[in-house]
Amino acid sequence: MDAFNNLFVNIAAAIRGLFADSHSLGADLTINIIVFILLFLIMVVAALFLSLVERKFAHWVSQRPGPNRLGPHGWFQFIADAVKMLGKEDITPANVDKFLFKMAPMILVGVTLMAFGVLPFGKGMVAINLDLGIVYFLAVSSISTLALLMAGWASNNKYSLLGGLRAVAQMISYEIPLLFSLLGVVMITQTFNLSSIVEAQKSVPFIFLQPLAFVIYLIAGIAETNRAPFDQVQGEQEIVAGPFTEYSGLRWGLFMLAEYGNVVATSVIAVSMFLGGWYGPEFLPGWLWFILKIWLVIFLMMWVRWTFVRMRIDHLMHFAWKILLPLSLVNIFLTGMGIYVYDQLILRIGG
Amino acid sequence: MTIEGTQEYSINMGPQHPSTHGVFRMVVHLDGEVVTKVEPKIGYLHRGLEKMAESRTYTQFIPYTDRLDYLAGPHNSLGYVQAVEKLMDLEVPERAEYLRVIFAELGRIASHLVMIASGSLDICGWTPWSYCFRDRERILDLFEMTAGNRMTPNYFRIGGVSHDVPDEFMPALKSFLDDMPENMEEYLGIFFGNEIAQSRMKSVGILPKELAENLLITGANLRASGVQYDIRKAEPYGIYDRFDFNIPVLYGCDTYDRHLLRLLEIQESIKILRQALRDIPEGPVMAKVPKVIKPPIGKVYHRVENPKGEMGWYIVSNGTTKPARVRIRTGAFVNVQMLSAIIAGWKIQDLVTIFASMDLVLGEVDK
Numbered sequence: 001m002d003a004f005n006n007l008f009v010n011i012a013a014a015i016r017g018l019f020a021d022s023h024s025l026g027a028d029l030t031i032n033i034i035v036f037i038l039l040f041l042i043m044v045v046a047a048l049f050l051s052l053v054e055r056k057f058a059h060w061v062s063q064r065p066g067p068n069r070l071g072p073h074g075w076f077q078f079i080a081d082a083v084k085m086l087g088k089e090d091i092t093p094a095n096v097d098k099f100l101f102k103m104a105p106m107i108l109v110g111v112t113l114m115a116f117g118v119l120p121f122g123k124g125m126v127a128i129n130l131d132l133g134i135v136y137f138l139a140v141s142s143i144s145t146l147a148l149l150m151a152g153w154a155s156n157n158k159y160s161l162l163g164g165l166r167a168v169a170q171m172i173s174y175e176i177p178l179l180f181s182l183l184g185v186v187m188i189t190q191t192f193n194l195s196s197i198v199e200a201q202k203s204v205p206f207i208f209l210q211p212l213a214f215v216i217y218l219i220a221g222i223a224e225t226n227r228a229p230f231d232q233v234q235g236e237q238e239i240v241a242g243p244f245t246e247y248s249g250l251r252w253g254l255f256m257l258a259e260y261g262n263v264v265a266t267s268v269i270a271v272s273m274f275l276g277g278w279y280g281p282e283f284l285p286g287w288l289w290f291i292l293k294i295w296l297v298i299f300l301m302m303w304v305r306w307t308f309v310r311m312r313i314d315h316l317m318h319f320a321w322k323i324l325l326p327l328s329l330v331n332i333f334l335t336g337m338g339i340y341v342y343d344q345l346i347l348r349i350g351g
Numbered sequence: 352m353t354i355e356g357t358q359e360y361s362i363n364m365g366p367q368h369p370s371t372h373g374v375f376r377m378v379v380h381l382d383g384e385v386v387t388k389v390e391p392k393i394g395y396l397h398r399g400l401e402k403m404a405e406s407r408t409y410t411q412f413i414p415y416t417d418r419l420d421y422l423a424g425p426h427n428s429l430g431y432v433q434a435v436e437k438l439m440d441l442e443v444p445e446r447a448e449y450l451r452v453i454f455a456e457l458g459r460i461a462s463h464l465v466m467i468a469s470g471s472l473d474i475c476g477w478t479p480w481s482y483c484f485r486d487r488e489r490i491l492d493l494f495e496m497t498a499g500n501r502m503t504p505n506y507f508r509i510g511g512v513s514h515d516v517p518d519e520f521m522p523a524l525k526s527f528l529d530d531m532p533e534n535m536e537e538y539l540g541i542f543f544g545n546e547i548a549q550s551r552m553k554s555v556g557i558l559p560k561e562l563a564e565n566l567l568i569t570g571a572n573l574r575a576s577g578v579q580y581d582i583r584k585a586e587p588y589g590i591y592d593r594f595d596f597n598i599p600v601l602y603g604c605d606t607y608d609r610h611l612l613r614l615l616e617i618q619e620s621i622k623i624l625r626q627a628l629r630d631i632p633e634g635p636v637m638a639k640v641p642k643v644i645k646p647p648i649g650k651v652y653h654r655v656e657n658p659k660g661e662m663g664w665y666i667v668s669n670g671t672t673k674p675a676r677v678r679i680r681t682g683a684f685v686n687v688q689m690l691s692a693i694i695a696g697w698k699i700q701d702l703v704t705i706f707a708s709m710d711l712v713l714g715e716v717d718k
Contacts, residue, residue: 062481
């Protein structure tokens with residue numbers, strides 16, 4: 001059981017063991033390259049698979065057949081989708097800003113991959129164990145706003161521009177409650193390191209200490225990943241596909257890849273900050289618990305997406321600034337009070 | 352109002368756009384996200400139906416009438432065949448009259464379901480959309496088992512209907528009617544009761560009563576602005592005077608009420624269908640009409656309550672087998688003008704919901 005639990009850590013140790021000095025530059029470099037290739041593969045496979053799961057789920061919710069042709073119950077559909085996307089013509093329309101137009105999808109995917117670097121997928125299973133992990137994650141993921149604006153601006157299309165502007169307005173507004181909702185956890189654990197935060201939840205997941213923060217995080221997280229009911233950016237019915245309107249083939253695929261990558265990243269953060277990370281009853285290995293919890297959060301996000309309709313842009317901003325932000329400030333205040341009372345009690349009883 | 356240094360932004364929505372419900376095109380003038388002006392451009396689906404009628408015999412023109420409001424085919428044909436019957440002074444058998452009402456009301460339910468569905472789809476409600484289409488499918492199945500065609504059944508004839516319904520039609524219709532109340536609860540729950548959907552639709556796109564009357568708006572759009580006017584009651588045609596049903600009317604004048612009114616009308620249509628199912632007699636479905644239809648010289652105007660609004664048929668006969676002139680007054684065509692009258696000041700996202708709430712079908716707008 002223990003070997004199974006530490007499966008991936010042991011594999012990494014074995015690879016390091018191949019080098020004479022297991023902590024030499026060569027060993028570190030090899031491990032990092034392997035890990036990043038793995039992370040990229042995880043992202044691609046997760047995106048492809050999620051795009052299918054999303055459709056399956058949608059069709060289950062809305063009582064229609066869904067993809068059911070390729071493979072058993074259509075479960076191979078995502079392979080066909082990937083091949084189709086690779087085979088499509090890559091069109092660069094006339095009069096676009098070619099450099100920005102081509103850079104935008106790459107930046108978006110690159111940023112998502114960078115954010116993946118600090119995510120712990122199990123005990124000891126983190127590519128880079130940064131002490132400022134959460135700060136890094138938030139900083140890096142806010143660059144994706146820039147990529148969407150670049151795509152919207154460079155496309156030389158009025159719908160795209162509207163989408164790009166919406167992206168900026170929405171994502172900047174929702175980053176603030178997102179950040180503040182995570183602060184409560186940081187105040188309790190006194191660390192920004194994601195692995196240490198998970199370690200602190202060995203006995204009780206923080207969702208029980210910070211239920212309000214979890215709800216705020218989930219809402220703001222859905223808004224950050226541009227999913228319904230906050231999918232103003234690609235508001236299909238109004239602005240066709242927002243910044244993605246002019247993209248085709250693999251470049252469009254890269255946007256989708258980043259979108260689903262963000263969904264996974266957002267759920268990983270939710271799991272490690274609130275749901276106790278890899279801790280769970282002993283009969284399953286930690287990394288499997290982690291994956292199951294990610295699926296739970298993704299399931300929640302999909303459920304919301306296929307039940308609610310899209311908000312209007314001004315309601316959306318009101319919701320962020322007038323409801324979520326005050327609530328997250330209240331949460332920080334309550335957490336501070338709780339910590340103070342707890343410390344006093346420890347002093348009285350313990351002292 | 353534009354601030355110095357900014358400029359008005361005009362975008363072209365349609366004829367190929369996800370939410371223009373066909374080939375409607377509008378030039379939208381925007382100040383940021385706020386719509387200042389909309390210019391509707393119609394005619395992309397113009398087929399010249401009125402001119403076509405002049406070169407076809409009276410019977411040959413019936414299939415074309417289905418293609419006016421292709422979401423509710425039977426009711427268009429009903430207006431046309433009744434106009435010709437009025438011209439010829441024909442008596443239609445009882446059973447045919449009842450079958451006509453059944454088909455017309457089924458068409459109305461189908462049309463309203465599509466309206467609610469596309470209205471919800473325009474604010475990204477995929478699930479209510481698919482619920483509505485799931486139930487509309489059963490109506491199309493009923494059309495298919497009778498007439499072979501699903502959307503444009505081409506079932507009515509001058510003097511009756513083309514043939515009697517198959518044996519399995521009535522049980523299928525009954526089970527559909529029995530399931531509908533429960534299905535309507537679902538639409539209420541997931542779409543009309545949805546907080547976000549309400550915030551998107553309530554007090555959006557106000558069409559005041561006076562404006563609606565002055566613009567000659569008809570159909571559900573008028574009734575959602577507080578005018579209780581329905582030709583089925585105001586000037587009953589066919590056997591509509593025999594049924595006990597209400598004309599729902601709402602006073603909100605907004606997008607939400609225009610959607611909700613369709614739901615209430617579905618309820619009333621179900622009432623009519625239940626009574627028709629109960630009272631329908633046995634007998635012939637076709638009157639004794641001459642082989643060659645040659646109405647006497649004269650002209651006739653007949654109007655019916657189409658799901659999209661008032662539909663009027665003006666037919667001039669010169670005594671030959673082909674009409675001398677056919678003029679169709681369609682509800683949706685007149686209702687288009689409501690868009691540019693009420694749109695100023697709303698956001699581009701509201702434009703989409705307001706447009707959906709008008710329930711245009713381009714076959715009727717462009718004829």
